[in-house]
Amino acid sequence: MREAFHEELDLITKHLQKMALLVKSATAEATTALLTADLSLAESVIAQDDVIDQMQHELDDKTMQLLATQQPVASDLRVLVTSLRMSADLERMGDMAHHIAKLARMRHPATAVPPEASLTIEEMGRVAGIIIEKLAQIIVSRDIQAAQQLAIDDDEMDKLHRKLIQTLISKDWPYSAESAIDLTLLGRYYERAADHAVSISRRVYYLVTGKYQDSKG
Amino acid sequence: MREAFHEELDLITKHLQKMALLVKSATAEATTALLTADLSLAESVIAQDDVIDQMQHELDDKTMQLLATQQPVASDLRVLVTSLRMSADLERMGDMAHHIAKLARMRHPATAVPPEASLTIEEMGRVAGIIIEKLAQIIVSRDIQAAQQLAIDDDEMDKLHRKLIQTLISKDWPYSAESAIDLTLLGRYYERAADHAVSISRRVYYLVTGKYQDSKG
Numbered sequence: 307m308r309e310a311f312h313e314e315l316d317l318i319t320k321h322l323q324k325m326a327l328l329v330k331s332a333t334a335e336a337t338t339a340l341l342t343a344d345l346s347l348a349e350s351v352i353a354q355d356d357v358i359d360q361m362q363h364e365l366d367d368k369t370m371q372l373l374a375t376q377q378p379v380a381s382d383l384r385v386l387v388t389s390l391r392m393s394a395d396l397e398r399m400g401d402m403a404h405h406i407a408k409l410a411r412m413r414h415p416a417t418a419v420p421p422e423a424s425l426t427i428e429e430m431g432r433v434a435g436i437i438i439e440k441l442a443q444i445i446v447s448r449d450i451q452a453a454q455q456l457a458i459d460d461d462e463m464d465k466l467h468r469k470l471i472q473t474l475i476s477k478d479w480p481y482s483a484e485s486a487i488d489l490t491l492l493g494r495y496y497e498r499a500a501d502h503a504v505s506i507s508r509r510v511y512y513l514v515t516g517k518y519q520d521s522k523g
Numbered sequence: 524m525r526e527a528f529h530e531e532l533d534l535i536t537k538h539l540q541k542m543a544l545l546v547k548s549a550t551a552e553a554t555t556a557l558l559t560a561d562l563s564l565a566e567s568v569i570a571q572d573d574v575i576d577q578m579q580h581e582l583d584d585k586t587m588q589l590l591a592t593q594q595p596v597a598s599d600l601r602v603l604v605t606s607l608r609m610s611a612d613l614e615r616m617g618d619m620a621h622h623i624a625k626l627a628r629m630r631h632p633a634t635a636v637p638p639e640a641s642l643t644i645e646e647m648g649r650v651a652g653i654i655i656e657k658l659a660q661i662i663v664s665r666d667i668q669a670a671q672q673l674a675i676d677d678d679e680m681d682k683l684h685r686k687l688i689q690t691l692i693s694k695d696w697p698y699s700a701e702s703a704i705d706l707t708l709l710g711r712y713y714e715r716a717a718d719h720a721v722s723i724s725r726r727v728y729y730l731v732t733g734k735y736q737d738s739k740g
Contacts, residue, residue, distance in 0.1 A: 363735060370604065377594035387587065390604060391611065475701045483703040484692045490707040518580060 311376050318369060318389050319446055325361050325396045326442035330435060332358065332403035333499060337431030340410040340492070341424055343417040351407035358400035362393045369393075381513070388513045392445070395502040395509075399438070402499040409488060418488045420481055426470045427489075430496040433463050441503045448514050453507035463500040467493050528593050535586060535606050536663055542578050542613045543659035547652060549575065549620035550716060554648030557627040557709070558641055560634040568624035575617035579610045586610075598730070605730045609662065612719040612726075616655070619716040626705060635705045637698055643687045644706075647713040650680050658720045665731050670724035680717040684710050 332351050339348035369389050372378070378386060409418050419427050437459045444453050470493045473479065474486050511519040549568050556565035586606050589595070595603060626635050636644050654676045661670050687710045690696065691703050728736040 370600070373590070373604065374596045374600050379591045383587070383591050387590065387604075387607060390607065394608065394611070471704060474704060475699070479700055482692070483696055483700065486700040486703045487688060487691060487707045490704045491711070494708070494711065 311372070311378075311382075314368075314372055314376075315382065315385050318365065318372075318385070321361070321365050321368075322389060322392050322396065323442050323445045325358065325365070325393065326438060326445055328354070328358055328361070329396055329399045329403065330438040330442065332400055333406070333434050333438060334431065336403040336406035336410065337428070337434075339407055341417065341419060341428060341431075343410065343414050345411060345414045348407040348410040348414070351403055352411065355400055355404040359397060362397040365393045366390060381516075384513045384516065388509045391509055392506050395506045399499045399502045402495040402502075405495050406492060409492060413488070418485075418492065420485060422479070423470060423473055423489055426466055426473065427492060427496075430463065430466045430470070430493070433459060433466065434496055434499050437463070437500050437503045441506055444507055444510055448510055450511055450514050453510040454519070456504055456507040460500045460504045463497055467497045528589070528595075528599070531585075531589055531593075532599065532602050535582065535589075535602070538578070538582050538585075539606060539609050539613065540659050540662045542575065542582070542610065543655060543662055545571070545575055545578070546613055546616045546620065547655040547659065549617055550623070550651050550655060551648065553620040553623035553627065554645070554651075556624055558634065558636060558645060558648075560627065560631050562628060562631045565624040565627040565631070568620055569628065572617055572621040576614060579614040582610045583607060598733075601730050601733065605726045608726055609723050612723045616716045616719045619712040619719075622712050623709060626709060630705070635702075635709065637702060639696070640687060640690055640706055643683055643690065644709060644713075647680065647683045647687070647710070650676060650683060651713055651716050654680070654717050654720045658723055661724055661727055665727055667728055667731055670727040671736070673721055673724040677717045677721045680714055684714045 332354055335347055336351045338344060339351060369386050373383075373386050376382070412418070417424075437456060440452065440456060440459065443449075444456070470489060474489055479486075508519045511517070549571050552564055553568045555561060556568060586603050590600075590603050593599070629635070634641075654673060657669065657673060657676065660666075661673070687706060691706055696703075725736045728734070
Protein backbone atom coordinates (compact mmCIF):
# COMPACT_ATOMS: atom_id res chain seq x y z
CA MET A 307 0.00 0.00 0.00
CA ARG A 308 2.72 2.50 1.01
CA GLU A 309 4.85 1.27 -1.87
CA ALA A 310 2.05 2.02 -4.33
CA PHE A 311 1.76 5.45 -2.72
CA HIS A 312 5.44 6.15 -3.23
CA GLU A 313 5.14 5.12 -6.85
CA GLU A 314 2.35 7.69 -7.17
CA LEU A 315 4.61 10.33 -5.60
CA ASP A 316 7.33 9.50 -8.12
CA LEU A 317 4.82 9.83 -10.93
CA ILE A 318 3.93 13.31 -9.71
CA THR A 319 7.58 14.30 -9.73
CA LYS A 320 7.97 12.95 -13.28
CA HIS A 321 4.86 14.83 -14.33
CA LEU A 322 6.35 18.07 -12.95
CA GLN A 323 9.55 17.42 -14.86
CA LYS A 324 7.58 16.82 -18.05
CA MET A 325 5.76 20.10 -17.47
CA ALA A 326 9.10 21.90 -17.03
CA LEU A 327 10.42 20.45 -20.30
CA LEU A 328 7.26 21.56 -22.09
CA VAL A 329 7.73 25.07 -20.68
CA LYS A 330 11.34 24.98 -21.83
CA SER A 331 10.42 24.20 -25.44
CA ALA A 332 7.56 26.72 -25.39
CA THR A 333 9.99 29.42 -24.22
CA ALA A 334 12.59 28.49 -26.84
CA GLU A 335 10.00 28.44 -29.62
CA ALA A 336 8.48 31.72 -28.47
CA THR A 337 11.93 33.33 -28.58
CA THR A 338 12.56 32.03 -32.10
CA ALA A 339 9.11 33.17 -33.23
CA LEU A 340 9.81 36.59 -31.74
CA LEU A 341 13.23 37.07 -33.29
CA THR A 342 12.34 35.70 -36.73
CA ALA A 343 8.75 37.04 -36.87
CA ASP A 344 7.57 33.46 -37.47
CA LEU A 345 3.79 33.63 -37.26
CA SER A 346 3.03 29.92 -37.43
CA LEU A 347 5.54 29.14 -34.70
CA ALA A 348 4.01 31.88 -32.54
CA GLU A 349 0.54 30.40 -33.12
CA SER A 350 1.83 26.98 -32.16
CA VAL A 351 3.23 28.27 -28.83
CA ILE A 352 -0.04 30.08 -28.14
CA ALA A 353 -2.04 26.88 -28.76
CA GLN A 354 0.37 24.84 -26.65
CA ASP A 355 -0.39 26.91 -23.53
CA ASP A 356 -3.69 25.06 -23.09
CA VAL A 357 -1.75 21.80 -22.90
CA ILE A 358 0.40 23.20 -20.07
CA ASP A 359 -2.68 24.51 -18.24
CA GLN A 360 -4.38 21.13 -18.63
CA MET A 361 -1.30 19.36 -17.24
CA GLN A 362 -1.48 21.57 -14.18
CA HIS A 363 -5.13 20.70 -13.56
CA GLU A 364 -4.50 16.96 -13.93
CA LEU A 365 -1.47 17.12 -11.68
CA ASP A 366 -3.30 19.11 -9.03
CA ASP A 367 -6.30 16.75 -9.11
CA LYS A 368 -3.98 13.79 -8.60
CA THR A 369 -2.16 15.60 -5.78
CA MET A 370 -5.42 16.49 -4.03
CA GLN A 371 -6.59 12.90 -4.36
CA LEU A 372 -3.42 11.61 -2.70
CA LEU A 373 -3.67 14.23 0.06
CA ALA A 374 -7.25 13.11 0.74
CA THR A 375 -6.74 9.35 0.59
CA GLN A 376 -3.20 8.79 1.90
CA GLN A 377 -3.08 11.26 4.77
CA PRO A 378 0.62 11.84 4.28
CA VAL A 379 2.92 13.34 6.90
CA ALA A 380 6.47 14.76 6.99
CA SER A 381 8.36 14.57 3.70
CA ASP A 382 5.50 12.85 1.81
CA LEU A 383 3.24 15.74 2.75
CA ARG A 384 5.90 18.21 1.66
CA VAL A 385 6.20 16.47 -1.73
CA LEU A 386 2.48 16.89 -2.34
CA VAL A 387 2.16 20.45 -1.09
CA THR A 388 5.30 21.47 -2.94
CA SER A 389 3.92 19.89 -6.10
CA LEU A 390 0.86 22.16 -5.91
CA ARG A 391 3.13 25.18 -5.74
CA MET A 392 5.56 24.05 -8.38
CA SER A 393 2.75 23.34 -10.81
CA ALA A 394 1.45 26.88 -10.25
CA ASP A 395 4.91 28.36 -10.93
CA LEU A 396 5.38 26.20 -14.02
CA GLU A 397 1.97 27.17 -15.33
CA ARG A 398 2.94 30.81 -14.88
CA MET A 399 6.24 30.23 -16.70
CA GLY A 400 4.17 28.78 -19.54
CA ASP A 401 2.15 32.02 -19.51
CA MET A 402 5.36 33.99 -20.03
CA ALA A 403 6.16 31.99 -23.21
CA HIS A 404 2.53 32.55 -24.24
CA HIS A 405 2.88 36.33 -23.72
CA ILE A 406 6.11 36.42 -25.74
CA ALA A 407 4.46 34.50 -28.58
CA LYS A 408 1.43 36.80 -28.50
CA LEU A 409 3.64 39.85 -28.84
CA ALA A 410 5.43 38.20 -31.80
CA ARG A 411 2.02 37.58 -33.38
CA MET A 412 0.79 41.10 -32.71
CA ARG A 413 3.74 42.72 -34.51
CA HIS A 414 3.84 40.25 -37.42
CA PRO A 415 4.94 40.67 -40.23
CA ALA A 416 7.26 43.16 -38.50
CA THR A 417 9.41 42.00 -35.61
CA ALA A 418 8.86 43.43 -32.12
CA VAL A 419 12.62 43.42 -31.55
CA PRO A 420 14.77 45.93 -33.48
CA PRO A 421 18.33 44.89 -34.40
CA GLU A 422 19.88 46.93 -31.54
CA ALA A 423 18.11 44.72 -28.98
CA SER A 424 17.97 41.38 -30.72
CA LEU A 425 21.24 39.99 -29.33
CA THR A 426 20.18 40.78 -25.77
CA ILE A 427 16.78 39.18 -26.24
CA GLU A 428 18.42 36.16 -27.85
CA GLU A 429 20.71 35.90 -24.80
CA MET A 430 17.74 36.19 -22.44
CA GLY A 431 16.08 33.33 -24.30
CA ARG A 432 19.27 31.27 -24.12
CA VAL A 433 19.71 31.87 -20.37
CA ALA A 434 16.03 31.06 -19.78
CA GLY A 435 16.58 27.78 -21.63
CA ILE A 436 19.59 26.90 -19.45
CA ILE A 437 17.71 27.78 -16.26
CA ILE A 438 14.63 25.75 -17.17
CA GLU A 439 16.72 22.78 -18.33
CA LYS A 440 18.57 22.76 -14.99
CA LEU A 441 15.29 23.17 -13.17
CA ALA A 442 13.80 20.12 -14.88
CA GLN A 443 16.76 18.08 -13.58
CA ILE A 444 16.59 19.58 -10.08
CA ILE A 445 12.89 18.72 -9.79
CA VAL A 446 13.85 15.04 -10.08
CA SER A 447 17.30 15.00 -8.45
CA ARG A 448 16.30 17.25 -5.52
CA ASP A 449 19.92 18.38 -5.45
CA ILE A 450 19.87 21.27 -2.96
CA GLN A 451 23.23 22.66 -4.08
CA ALA A 452 22.16 22.75 -7.71
CA ALA A 453 18.90 24.34 -6.55
CA GLN A 454 20.77 27.09 -4.70
CA GLN A 455 23.07 27.70 -7.66
CA LEU A 456 20.15 28.48 -9.92
CA ALA A 457 20.19 31.95 -8.34
CA ILE A 458 23.52 32.55 -10.09
CA ASP A 459 21.99 31.90 -13.49
CA ASP A 460 19.19 34.20 -12.46
CA ASP A 461 21.75 36.94 -11.74
CA GLU A 462 22.85 36.55 -15.37
CA MET A 463 19.24 37.09 -16.44
CA ASP A 464 18.98 40.20 -14.25
CA LYS A 465 22.14 41.58 -15.85
CA LEU A 466 20.71 41.06 -19.33
CA HIS A 467 17.50 42.70 -18.21
CA ARG A 468 19.38 45.78 -17.00
CA LYS A 469 21.36 45.84 -20.25
CA LEU A 470 18.12 45.80 -22.24
CA ILE A 471 16.72 48.73 -20.24
CA GLN A 472 20.02 50.63 -20.69
CA THR A 473 19.74 50.14 -24.44
CA LEU A 474 16.21 51.56 -24.38
CA ILE A 475 17.08 54.66 -22.42
CA SER A 476 20.30 55.44 -24.31
CA LYS A 477 20.24 58.72 -26.20
CA ASP A 478 20.65 57.13 -29.63
CA TRP A 479 17.71 54.72 -29.29
CA PRO A 480 15.84 55.68 -32.47
CA TYR A 481 12.56 53.79 -32.00
CA SER A 482 9.08 54.73 -30.86
CA ALA A 483 7.54 54.58 -27.40
CA GLU A 484 5.59 51.55 -28.64
CA SER A 485 8.86 49.75 -29.23
CA ALA A 486 10.11 50.73 -25.76
CA ILE A 487 6.88 49.36 -24.29
CA ASP A 488 7.23 46.07 -26.19
CA LEU A 489 10.81 45.58 -25.05
CA THR A 490 10.03 46.55 -21.47
CA LEU A 491 7.33 43.89 -21.37
CA LEU A 492 9.50 41.30 -23.11
CA GLY A 493 12.32 41.94 -20.65
CA ARG A 494 9.90 41.49 -17.80
CA TYR A 495 8.53 38.20 -19.21
CA TYR A 496 11.98 36.61 -19.41
CA GLU A 497 12.97 37.94 -16.02
CA ARG A 498 9.76 36.67 -14.43
CA ALA A 499 10.15 33.22 -16.01
CA ALA A 500 13.61 32.99 -14.43
CA ASP A 501 12.24 34.25 -11.09
CA HIS A 502 9.60 31.51 -11.10
CA ALA A 503 12.33 28.95 -11.76
CA VAL A 504 14.27 30.25 -8.75
CA SER A 505 11.06 30.13 -6.74
CA ILE A 506 10.65 26.45 -7.66
CA SER A 507 14.27 25.75 -6.72
CA ARG A 508 13.55 27.25 -3.28
CA ARG A 509 10.62 24.87 -2.97
CA VAL A 510 13.00 21.98 -3.64
CA TYR A 511 15.07 23.24 -0.71
CA TYR A 512 11.96 23.30 1.47
CA LEU A 513 10.89 19.88 0.24
CA VAL A 514 14.21 18.32 1.23
CA THR A 515 14.93 20.23 4.45
CA GLY A 516 11.51 21.32 5.70
CA LYS A 517 13.00 24.82 6.07
CA TYR A 518 12.52 27.97 4.02
CA GLN A 519 15.50 29.26 2.09
CA ASP A 520 16.03 33.01 2.51
CA SER A 521 14.37 34.89 -0.27
CA LYS A 522 16.22 37.64 -2.09
CA GLY A 523 13.04 39.71 -1.91
CA MET B 524 -11.40 17.72 18.70
CA ARG B 525 -13.05 18.39 15.32
CA GLU B 526 -14.53 21.56 16.76
CA ALA B 527 -11.09 22.82 17.76
CA PHE B 528 -9.93 21.95 14.24
CA HIS B 529 -12.71 24.01 12.70
CA GLU B 530 -11.79 26.92 14.91
CA GLU B 531 -8.24 26.62 13.55
CA LEU B 532 -9.60 26.66 9.99
CA ASP B 533 -11.57 29.81 10.78
CA LEU B 534 -8.43 31.40 12.16
CA ILE B 535 -6.62 30.66 8.91
CA THR B 536 -9.39 32.34 6.95
CA LYS B 537 -9.23 35.39 9.22
CA HIS B 538 -5.46 35.48 8.82
CA LEU B 539 -5.89 35.48 5.02
CA GLN B 540 -8.36 38.34 5.29
CA LYS B 541 -5.94 40.29 7.47
CA MET B 542 -3.22 39.71 4.88
CA ALA B 543 -5.55 41.00 2.13
CA LEU B 544 -6.30 44.16 4.13
CA LEU B 545 -2.59 44.74 4.66
CA VAL B 546 -2.02 44.37 0.91
CA LYS B 547 -4.86 46.82 0.31
CA SER B 548 -3.31 49.51 2.48
CA ALA B 549 0.17 48.86 1.05
CA THR B 550 -1.23 49.31 -2.47
CA ALA B 551 -3.08 52.50 -1.52
CA GLU B 552 -0.03 53.95 0.20
CA ALA B 553 2.27 52.97 -2.67
CA THR B 554 -0.06 54.78 -5.09
CA THR B 555 -0.08 57.92 -2.93
CA ALA B 556 3.70 57.79 -2.56
CA LEU B 557 4.00 57.43 -6.33
CA LEU B 558 1.67 60.28 -7.24
CA THR B 559 2.93 62.72 -4.62
CA ALA B 560 6.62 61.69 -4.70
CA ASP B 561 6.41 61.03 -0.95
CA LEU B 562 9.70 59.37 -0.04
CA SER B 563 8.95 58.47 3.57
CA LEU B 564 5.64 56.88 2.60
CA ALA B 565 7.41 54.88 -0.13
CA GLU B 566 10.01 53.71 2.41
CA SER B 567 7.25 52.67 4.77
CA VAL B 568 5.56 50.52 2.10
CA ILE B 569 8.92 48.96 1.21
CA ALA B 570 9.57 48.07 4.86
CA GLN B 571 6.03 46.73 5.26
CA ASP B 572 6.60 44.07 2.62
CA ASP B 573 8.60 41.98 5.09
CA VAL B 574 5.58 41.93 7.38
CA ILE B 575 3.43 40.54 4.54
CA ASP B 576 6.09 37.93 3.69
CA GLN B 577 6.33 36.92 7.33
CA MET B 578 2.54 36.56 7.55
CA GLN B 579 2.67 34.20 4.61
CA HIS B 580 5.32 32.00 6.27
CA GLU B 581 3.40 31.83 9.55
CA LEU B 582 0.17 31.08 7.76
CA ASP B 583 1.77 28.38 5.64
CA ASP B 584 3.45 26.76 8.65
CA LYS B 585 0.11 26.64 10.44
CA THR B 586 -1.58 25.20 7.35
CA MET B 587 1.09 22.52 6.93
CA GLN B 588 0.78 21.62 10.60
CA LEU B 589 -2.98 21.13 10.25
CA LEU B 590 -2.53 19.10 7.07
CA ALA B 591 -0.08 16.84 8.90
CA THR B 592 -1.97 16.41 12.16
CA GLN B 593 -5.65 16.56 11.19
CA GLN B 594 -5.61 14.53 7.98
CA PRO B 595 -8.46 16.53 6.54
CA VAL B 596 -10.63 15.39 3.64
CA ALA B 597 -13.18 17.00 1.30
CA SER B 598 -13.94 20.66 2.01
CA ASP B 599 -11.58 20.88 5.02
CA LEU B 600 -8.74 19.73 2.79
CA ARG B 601 -9.75 22.27 0.16
CA VAL B 602 -9.71 25.06 2.76
CA LEU B 603 -6.13 24.22 3.68
CA VAL B 604 -4.79 23.69 0.17
CA THR B 605 -6.57 26.80 -1.06
CA SER B 606 -5.07 28.76 1.82
CA LEU B 607 -1.57 27.85 0.63
CA ARG B 608 -2.39 29.19 -2.81
CA MET B 609 -4.18 32.30 -1.63
CA SER B 610 -1.29 33.21 0.65
CA ALA B 611 1.07 32.91 -2.33
CA ASP B 612 -1.15 35.19 -4.45
CA LEU B 613 -1.50 37.71 -1.62
CA GLU B 614 2.25 37.73 -1.05
CA ARG B 615 2.71 38.45 -4.75
CA MET B 616 0.14 41.27 -4.59
CA GLY B 617 2.20 42.69 -1.74
CA ASP B 618 5.23 42.52 -4.04
CA MET B 619 3.38 44.66 -6.59
CA ALA B 620 2.83 47.41 -3.98
CA HIS B 621 6.51 47.01 -3.06
CA HIS B 622 7.55 47.45 -6.72
CA ILE B 623 5.38 50.56 -7.09
CA ALA B 624 6.89 52.05 -3.93
CA LYS B 625 10.41 51.24 -5.12
CA LEU B 626 9.79 53.05 -8.39
CA ALA B 627 8.48 56.06 -6.45
CA ARG B 628 11.66 56.02 -4.36
CA MET B 629 13.94 55.63 -7.39
CA ARG B 630 12.52 58.74 -9.09
CA HIS B 631 12.31 60.88 -5.95
CA PRO B 632 12.34 63.92 -5.70
CA ALA B 633 10.80 63.80 -9.20
CA THR B 634 7.63 61.84 -9.77
CA ALA B 635 7.65 58.78 -12.03
CA VAL B 636 4.21 59.75 -13.33
CA PRO B 637 3.91 62.84 -15.56
CA PRO B 638 0.66 64.88 -15.37
CA GLU B 639 -0.70 63.34 -18.60
CA ALA B 640 -0.80 59.90 -16.97
CA SER B 641 -1.50 60.72 -13.34
CA LEU B 642 -5.29 60.51 -13.54
CA THR B 643 -5.11 57.06 -15.13
CA ILE B 644 -2.65 55.79 -12.52
CA GLU B 645 -4.80 57.27 -9.77
CA GLU B 646 -7.79 55.41 -11.22
CA MET B 647 -5.80 52.18 -11.40
CA GLY B 648 -4.94 52.59 -7.74
CA ARG B 649 -8.57 53.29 -6.91
CA VAL B 650 -9.84 50.22 -8.81
CA ALA B 651 -7.13 48.08 -7.20
CA GLY B 652 -8.37 49.29 -3.81
CA ILE B 653 -11.97 48.35 -4.64
CA ILE B 654 -10.93 44.92 -5.92
CA ILE B 655 -8.78 44.10 -2.89
CA GLU B 656 -11.44 45.38 -0.47
CA LYS B 657 -14.04 43.11 -2.11
CA LEU B 658 -11.56 40.27 -2.12
CA ALA B 659 -10.98 40.58 1.62
CA GLN B 660 -14.73 40.19 2.13
CA ILE B 661 -15.02 37.29 -0.32
CA ILE B 662 -12.23 35.38 1.45
CA VAL B 663 -14.45 35.27 4.55
CA SER B 664 -17.95 35.18 3.03
CA ARG B 665 -17.06 32.62 0.33
CA ASP B 666 -19.77 34.23 -1.77
CA ILE B 667 -19.31 32.57 -5.17
CA GLN B 668 -21.35 35.18 -7.03
CA ALA B 669 -19.31 38.03 -5.59
CA ALA B 670 -16.18 36.02 -6.44
CA GLN B 671 -17.26 35.66 -10.07
CA GLN B 672 -18.16 39.35 -10.30
CA LEU B 673 -14.64 40.37 -9.39
CA ALA B 674 -13.77 39.67 -13.03
CA ILE B 675 -15.92 42.69 -13.97
CA ASP B 676 -13.83 45.00 -11.80
CA ASP B 677 -10.79 43.42 -13.39
CA ASP B 678 -12.16 44.35 -16.84
CA GLU B 679 -12.18 47.95 -15.60
CA MET B 680 -8.51 47.59 -14.66
CA ASP B 681 -7.71 46.15 -18.09
CA LYS B 682 -9.43 49.14 -19.74
CA LEU B 683 -7.36 51.56 -17.68
CA HIS B 684 -4.25 49.63 -18.57
CA ARG B 685 -5.04 49.92 -22.30
CA LYS B 686 -5.77 53.61 -21.84
CA LEU B 687 -2.38 54.10 -20.20
CA ILE B 688 -0.60 52.36 -23.07
CA GLN B 689 -2.58 54.44 -25.59
CA THR B 690 -1.41 57.61 -23.82
CA LEU B 691 2.20 56.45 -24.06
CA ILE B 692 2.07 55.66 -27.76
CA SER B 693 0.16 58.79 -28.76
CA LYS B 694 2.07 61.14 -31.07
CA ASP B 695 2.10 64.03 -28.61
CA TRP B 696 3.62 62.08 -25.70
CA PRO B 697 6.57 64.37 -24.95
CA TYR B 698 8.51 62.26 -22.43
CA SER B 699 11.57 60.03 -22.64
CA ALA B 700 11.82 56.29 -23.20
CA GLU B 701 12.67 56.01 -19.49
CA SER B 702 9.29 57.47 -18.65
CA ALA B 703 7.57 55.06 -21.06
CA ILE B 704 9.39 52.17 -19.36
CA ASP B 705 8.35 53.36 -15.89
CA LEU B 706 4.72 53.67 -16.89
CA THR B 707 4.71 50.34 -18.73
CA LEU B 708 5.97 48.64 -15.58
CA LEU B 709 3.57 50.54 -13.32
CA GLY B 710 0.66 49.59 -15.56
CA ARG B 711 1.73 45.99 -15.38
CA TYR B 712 2.05 46.03 -11.57
CA TYR B 713 -1.52 47.26 -11.09
CA GLU B 714 -2.86 44.90 -13.71
CA ARG B 715 -1.03 41.93 -12.15
CA ALA B 716 -2.27 42.80 -8.65
CA ALA B 717 -5.84 42.70 -10.00
CA ASP B 718 -5.13 39.44 -11.82
CA HIS B 719 -3.93 37.83 -8.61
CA ALA B 720 -7.11 39.00 -6.90
CA VAL B 721 -9.17 37.33 -9.64
CA SER B 722 -7.04 34.24 -9.24
CA ILE B 723 -7.86 34.16 -5.51
CA SER B 724 -11.55 34.61 -6.27
CA ARG B 725 -11.34 31.55 -8.55
CA ARG B 726 -9.83 29.63 -5.65
CA VAL B 727 -12.87 30.59 -3.54
CA TYR B 728 -15.01 29.06 -6.27
CA TYR B 729 -12.95 25.87 -6.12
CA LEU B 730 -13.00 25.86 -2.34
CA VAL B 731 -16.79 25.98 -2.25
CA THR B 732 -17.62 23.77 -5.25
CA GLY B 733 -14.59 21.50 -5.63
CA LYS B 734 -14.61 22.48 -9.32
CA TYR B 735 -12.34 24.75 -11.33
CA GLN B 736 -13.84 27.90 -12.72
CA ASP B 737 -12.99 28.47 -16.39
CA SER B 738 -9.96 30.69 -16.71
CA LYS B 739 -9.97 33.59 -19.14
CA GLY B 740 -6.47 32.52 -20.18
